[in-house]
Amino acid sequence: MRLKFITYVALAFATSAGAAHADCYDVYGCSDRDRFRLQQLLDGPNCEFLYEMRNGIYAAHHYCFHTPRAIATFGNAGCLYRDVNLVPLNAVERDNAAVILRAEQIKACPE
16 A cells, blocks of 8 residues: 655745644654554555655754755755754654654664
8 A cells, every 4th residue: 555645844944934844644644743653664664754754854843954865855945953852843743753763773774
């Protein structure tokens, strides 16, 4: 089954000081309000998709990426936060980013 991916990251970049927009997925829900489950992430998306899910959370909140891969994928237009710990994520977003990262680690995804 192909996962339908709806992204609002581009909208976040369009408004540098506006509210962040969540990424929503048919299977998992929205990154800002639905808690992702590790087993679903292990059974479902590939490494690239997980990478984009996790970093999409940070991109929506104007994180300034440092790696060439992240900059090429998300860019840094309108970025505001150079320290990942200062990015204003809610508790669900922080948990989801951590669960996605754990899934990436278990799957031995490239960094």
